[in-house]
Amino acid sequence: MPRAAATDERGGAVAASLRGLLDDPSIPSGVRDAMAADFRRIESMLDRLERDELHVAVFGRVSAGKSALGNALLGREAFTVGVLHGTTTEADAARLDEAANAGLVLIDTPGINELGGEAREKLAFEVAEVSDLIVFVADGDLTRDERDALRTLATTRRPLLVALNKVDRYSDDERDGLLERLRQHTATLVRREDVIAVAAQPSSRSVVELDASGHERLSSERRPPDVTALKSRLLAIAEREGKTLSAINAGLFAGRLTDQISERVAATRREVASGVIRQYCVAKAVAVALNPVPVADLLLAGGLDAAMVVQLGRVYGLPLTRSESGKLVATISVQLAALMGAVWGMQLVASALKGLSGGVSVVVTAAAQGALGWYATVLIGRAAEHYLIAGKSWGEHGAKRAVADIVAGLDRDSILREAREEILRRLHR
Numbered sequence: 001m002p003r004a005a006a007t008d009e010r011g012g013a014v015a016a017s018l019r020g021l022l023d024d025p026s027i028p029s030g031v032r033d034a035m036a037a038d039f040r041r042i043e044s045m046l047d048r049l050e051r052d053e054l055h056v057a058v059f060g061r062v063s064a065g066k067s068a069l070g071n072a073l074l075g076r077e078a079f080t081v082g083v084l085h086g087t088t089t090e091a092d093a094a095r096l097d098e099a100a101n102a103g104l105v106l107i108d109t110p111g112i113n114e115l116g117g118e119a120r121e122k123l124a125f126e127v128a129e130v131s132d133l134i135v136f137v138a139d140g141d142l143t144r145d146e147r148d149a150l151r152t153l154a155t156t157r158r159p160l161l162v163a164l165n166k167v168d169r170y171s172d173d174e175r176d177g178l179l180e181r182l183r184q185h186t187a188t189l190v191r192r193e194d195v196i197a198v199a200a201q202p203s204s205r206s207v208v209e210l211d212a213s214g215h216e217r218l219s220s221e222r223r224p225p226d227v228t229a230l231k232s233r234l235l236a237i238a239e240r241e242g243k244t245l246s247a248i249n250a251g252l253f254a255g256r257l258t259d260q261i262s263e264r265v266a267a268t269r270r271e272v273a274s275g276v277i278r279q280y281c282v283a284k285a286v287a288v289a290l291n292p293v294p295v296a297d298l299l300l301a302g303g304l305d306a307a308m309v310v311q312l313g314r315v316y317g318l319p320l321t322r323s324e325s326g327k328l329v330a331t332i333s334v335q336l337a338a339l340m341g342a343v344w345g346m347q348l349v350a351s352a353l354k355g356l357s358g359g360v361s362v363v364v365t366a367a368a369q370g371a372l373g374w375y376a377t378v379l380i381g382r383a384a385e386h387y388l389i390a391g392k393s394w395g396e397h398g399a400k401r402a403v404a405d406i407v408a409g410l411d412r413d414s415i416l417r418e419a420r421e422e423i424l425r426r427l428h429r
């Protein structure tokens with residue numbers, strides 16, 4: 001079946017935007033590695049769309065027979081049966097196993113009973129995310145944990161089937177009674193006809209044979225699995241919903257992951273940018289404190305600020321030339337100077353001096369001026385950051401409004417306090 005054009009386009013766009021993020025030199029390697037794993041996951045989902053496959057996850061309690069059922073559906077021994085997963089108490093140890101045969105991809109899961117509620121939910125979402133359809137395996141009536149898990153799975157909007165496994169252990173009447181109870185207990189979550197009895201790996205039967213000489217011999221006979229009803233139901237759903245299921249799921253998943261990655265990248269950039277701004281704050285503050293200049297000149301001593309803005313441009317992947325960055329600093333400074341004159345004036349100087357009592361008055365004044373220099377650098381840095389984040393733009397309200405918003409949004413007094421402390425520490429050295 002050809003991949004839908006829209007999906008193709010979307011997949012291509014997702015892949016391209018992710019590659020762009022991965023190649024971004026401003027992303028620290030730790031984040032890049034984490035993203036690479038996400039990216040591989042998305043790529044494999046996009047790949048799946050090209051193939052004609054149905055991804056079926058098998059979910060349920062440990063020992064319900066999930067692995068055995070996976071094998072029976074695939075018609076081969078793909079998963080290990082009967083092995084206890086001792087480490088499933090750790091949610092992140094919950095690994096998903098995958099095997100394919102004739103377009104059917106089975107995803108085996110570690111089982112839910114050793115997991116706490118939260119981990120169980122996480123596993124359920126993880127499983128749902130990589131599957132088109134979920135088969136919930138039980139070997140009797142549902143426990144409370146099983147019902148909780150089933151409810152969580154139902155919220156993921158994947159088609160949900162319940163397989164009552166190990167029916168070889170029951171008489172026909174018992175089996176029908178159990179099926180009926182299961183159907184009632186899952187009535188709001190699963191359709192009646194999607195609760196199906198199976199025997200994934202019936203236990204061997206002892207048979208008595210007569211050999212050639214008429215002696216009785218006891219041997220055990222393996223019985224074949226019986227999963228035909230479940231399999232044809234799966235295929236019917238696959239037929240009905242076709243590739244739309246996996247296309248929609250892959251698209252949603254990729255989109256969500258891209259959003260998450262973009263957020264992580266944005267957060268990392270902000271963090272790196274904050275570090276850059278702080279470095280320049282210290283440099284500026286110390287320079288000013290050691291060589292006090294009139295307050296009005298603070299904003300015009302822009303050499304350091306321009307260098308900072310060049311660095312910020314790199315952090316945000318939007319390189320600025322030295323002259324572009326000088327112009328940007330000038331634009332911001334003009335707005336800041338206007339605000340300072342109009343709004344704060346002496347109040348700002350008073351704030352800068354606040355808390356600086358006693359000592360040599362020259363040091364006090366120096367620290368106050370240094371703090372102002374620091375504060376100005378924070379404002380310039382934040383304003384430049386704002387401009388860069390918006391893709392080198394001040395937005396529809398222009399630079400004046402943007403700078404005023406930044407000034408209003410920052411806690412001036414706590415910035416000045418931090419600055420004074422840092423400067424005094426350095427001056428006393």
Ligand SMILES: Nc1nc2c(ncn2[C@@H]2O[C@H](COP(=O)(O)OP(=O)(O)O)[C@@H](O)[C@H]2O)c(=O)[nH]1
Pocket residue numbers: 060061062063064065066067068069080081082083111165166167168169198199200201202203
């Ligand atoms: N009697 C019977 N035993 C089964 C059936 N399916 C699985 N088992 C047994 O149940 C145990 C657990 O099976 P397994 O597939 O490993 O369970 P999982 O932990 O859910 O993957 C194994 O000993 C299987 O042989 C079945 O249909 N009938």
Ligand SMILES: [Mg+2]
Pocket residue numbers: 066067068080081082083108109110
């Ligand atoms: Mg298993």
